[in-house]
Amino acid sequence: MGWATPTLLMADDVSRIVDEITDRVRRRLDALKAGTEEPCTASPAKNGAPASEECAPSCFQCPNHDTCGTSLSVRNGLASRVSPDRLRTSQDIAPFIDHTLLKPEATRDEVLKLCEEARKYGFATVCVNAINVGTAARALHGSSVVPIAVVGFPLGATVASAKAFETREAVRCGAKEIDMVVNIGALKSKDYALVLHDIQAVVNAAKPVPVKVILETSQLTDDEKIVGCALSKSAGAAFVKTSTGFAKGGATAEDVALMRRIVGEDVGVKASGGVRSTEDAMKMFAAGANRIGASASIAIVMGTKSDSKY
Numbered sequence: 001m002g003w004a005t006p007t008l009l010m011a012d013d014v015s016r017i018v019d020e021i022t023d024r025v026r027r028r029l030d031a032l033k034a035g036t037e038e039p040c041t042a043s044p045a046k047n048g049a050p051a052s053e054e055c056a057p058s059c060f061q062c063p064n065h066d067t068c069g070t071s072l073s074v075r076n077g078l079a080s081r082v083s084p085d086r087l088r089t090s091q092d093i094a095p096f097i098d099h100t101l102l103k104p105e106a107t108r109d110e111v112l113k114l115c116e117e118a119r120k121y122g123f124a125t126v127c128v129n130a131i132n133v134g135t136a137a138r139a140l141h142g143s144s145v146v147p148i149a150v151v152g153f154p155l156g157a158t159v160a161s162a163k164a165f166e167t168r169e170a171v172r173c174g175a176k177e178i179d180m181v182v183n184i185g186a187l188k189s190k191d192y193a194l195v196l197h198d199i200q201a202v203v204n205a206a207k208p209v210p211v212k213v214i215l216e217t218s219q220l221t222d223d224e225k226i227v228g229c230a231l232s233k234s235a236g237a238a239f240v241k242t243s244t245g246f247a248k249g250g251a252t253a254e255d256v257a258l259m260r261r262i263v264g265e266d267v268g269v270k271a272s273g274g275v276r277s278t279e280d281a282m283k284m285f286a287a288g289a290n291r292i293g294a295s296a297s298i299a300i301v302m303g304t305k306s307d308s309k310y
Contacts, residue, residue, distance in 0.1 A: 018192040021230045078210060078238050079268040082285045090278040090303040098293040099123040108135055115139035121301055130170045137174025149175035154246040156181030160201040167205040179212045184219055187228055199235035210238030212270055217242045218249025229262035243273030250274030253287040260288025277305040
C-alpha cells in the first residue's frame with residue numbers, strides 16, 4: 001500500500017480517509033488470517049478495477065504513488081527484510097542494530113564510548129539525543145556507522161514546528177537519520193490531520209535524511225497502530241518504530257508483524273524497547289523487523305542477556 005499526500009486536506013477529509021484505510025486494512029488482515037484471500041486483493045476495488053489499479057490523486061490512498069521518503073528508503077535498501085539465511089550467528093545481527101544511548105544523564109564520554117563500540121562491533125548506527133548527535137557525528141566521521149538523533153523524545157507531545165526545528169538542527173549537526181515520536185495524544189483523539197501534519201513537518205525538515213516514526217505501540221489499540229502506520233507511510237516516513245523504551249511496554253513480535261503487514265515492503269520496521277538478547281532480536285526479525293534499537297547491543301551480538309531497559 002502506498003498513499004500520495006495532497007498539498008491541502010481538510011481535517012474532516014483526513015479523518016474520513018483514515019477511517020476508510022483502517023477499515024480496508026482490517027478486512028485485509030482478517031482475510032489473511034482466514035486464508036481466504038491474498039492481502040493485496042482482500043478489499044473491494046473501485047469501479048470494478050483491480051485494487052492495484054486504483055488511482056485517487058485527490059487523496060493518499062492510491063497504491064501507485066510513493067512519497068519521496070518511502071522511495072528513498074527503497075532506493076537505499078532501508079526497508080529490505082532481513083533474510084534468516086544472513087543470520088547464522090549472533091554477530092551477523094550487528095549490521096541491523098541501532099546502538100542506543102538515550103538516558104538524559106548521558107555524558108560526553110559515554111557518547112564517545114557508544115561510538116567506539118559501534119565501530120568495533122559493526123553496528124548500523126548510534127542513536128542519541130539531539131544534543132549529543134554532533135559529538136557522535138564527529139566521532140564516527142570516516143566510518144560506516146550512521147549517527148541518529150531522536151526528535152520530540154520521549155513524549156512526542158510538542159508542537160510540529162518545534163519538532164521540525166529540532167530536526168533541522170539535528171541534521172545540521174550531522175544526523176543522518178531521525179527517529180521522531182508521534183503525537184500520541186492526537187492519534188488517540190483521532191485528530192488524524194494533526195498527526196499527519198506532525199509527521200510531515202519532520203519529514204520535510206529532514207529531507208533527504210530518512211525519518212522513523214515512533215508509535216509507542218504499548219499505548220495504542222490495534223486500530224490506532226494501523227492508523228499510525230498508514231499516516232506514517234503517507235507522510236513519507238522511511239520506517240515505523242515500535243517504542244521509545246521509556247514507556248511501560250516495549251516491542252513485541254505481534255506488533256512488529258502487524259506493522260509490517262500495514263506498511264508492506266517499501267517501509268522499514270524498527271523494533272525497539274526491551275530487545276535484550278539474541279533470541280529477542282531473532283523473534284523481531286522473524287516477525288518482519290529489519291532494524292533493532294537496543295542499548296543491549298553488545299549482549300545481543302555476543303549471545304548473552306542484558307537487563308538494560310531499552
